[in-house]
Amino acid sequence: AQSVSQHNHHVILSEAASLELGCNYSYGGTVNLFWYVQYPGQHLQLLLKYFSGDPLVKGIKGFEAEFIKSKFSFNLRKPSVQWSDTAEYFCAASGSARQLTFGSGTQLTVLP
Amino acid sequence: EPEVTQTPSHQVTQMGQEVILRCVPISNHLYFYWYRQILGQKVEFLVSFYNNEISEKSEIFDDQFSVERPDGSNFTLKIRSTKLEDSAMYFCASSDIQSRPSNQPQHFGDGTRLSIL
Numbered sequence: 001a002q003s004v005s006q007h008n009h010h011v012i013l014s015e016a017a018s019l020e021l022g023c024n025y026s027y028g029g030t031v032n033l034f035w036y037v038q039y040p041g042q043h044l045q046l047l048l049k050y051f052s053g054d055p056l057v058k059g060i061k062g063f064e065a066e067f068i069k070s071k072f073s074f075n076l077r078k079p080s081v082q083w084s085d086t087a088e089y090f091c092a093a094s095g096s097a098r099q100l101t102f103g104s105g106t107q108l109t110v111l112p
Numbered sequence: 113e114p115e116v117t118q119t120p121s122h123q124v125t126q127m128g129q130e131v132i133l134r135c136v137p138i139s140n141h142l143y144f145y146w147y148r149q150i151l152g153q154k155v156e157f158l159v160s161f162y163n164n165e166i167s168e169k170s171e172i173f174d175d176q177f178s179v180e181r182p183d184g185s186n187f188t189l190k191i192r193s194t195k196l197e198d199s200a201m202y203f204c205a206s207s208d209i210q211s212r213p214s215n216q217p218q219h220f221g222d223g224t225r226l227s228i229l
Binding site: 034036042043044045046049090092097098099100101102103104105 | 115116143145147153154155156157160167168170203205207216217218219220221222223
């Protein structure tokens with residue numbers, strides 16, 4: 001069965017700290033990977049996506065993620081977080097079908 | 113930036129009543145989706161819709177649920193006889209058409225919070 005796991009439920013960091021949020025997936029065949037962010041009171045917004053090619057993908061707002069096939073991982077990173085990065089972060093995957101399978105989300109709180 | 117819009121933002125309904133959740137996808141998008149998130153749980157796929165018919169649906173999307181594109185702009189989710197366990201946030205999404213549709217990211221609305229009493 002297809003699944004996406006996010007092991008960090010709540011991460012608290014101080015401003016300027018580095019961030020890494022874990023995401024592991026279990027999918028047969030081709031997989032497309034996404035990170036979405038949901039700021040308080042707003043809709044899910046796409047941060048970045050991986051389909052093929054360079055396993056290191058760069059997204060908006062200084063975020064990047066690395067696809068490591070051998071580890072079935074697609075971790076999200078940012079070298080220096082800001083207070084405005086406080087949000088919930090969702091990893092998601094799709095295969096040959098269009099439907100997204102989401103992880104449970106990670107709430108990031110950045111302290112000023 | 114074009115957005116997916118959903119109405120209402122919050123719907124309160126008595127158990128057993130019918131409810132219709134409305135979505136206006138991005139205008140040039142052709143794939144439409146509904147997801148839901150029960151409080152404290154994952155976002156779950158319900159159904160996808162293309163070319164006026166359902167493309168995929170999950171086990172959750174049983175006979176109680178239906179979707180429709182009644183005109184050129186709206187995309188609706190109907191729950192025929194609501195149950196307490198239908199209480200959740202319902203998200204609509206849309207994506208553009210491409211040769212590999214699964215590559216195209218989905219754009220989400222703000223969601224409708226459905227509360228069943």
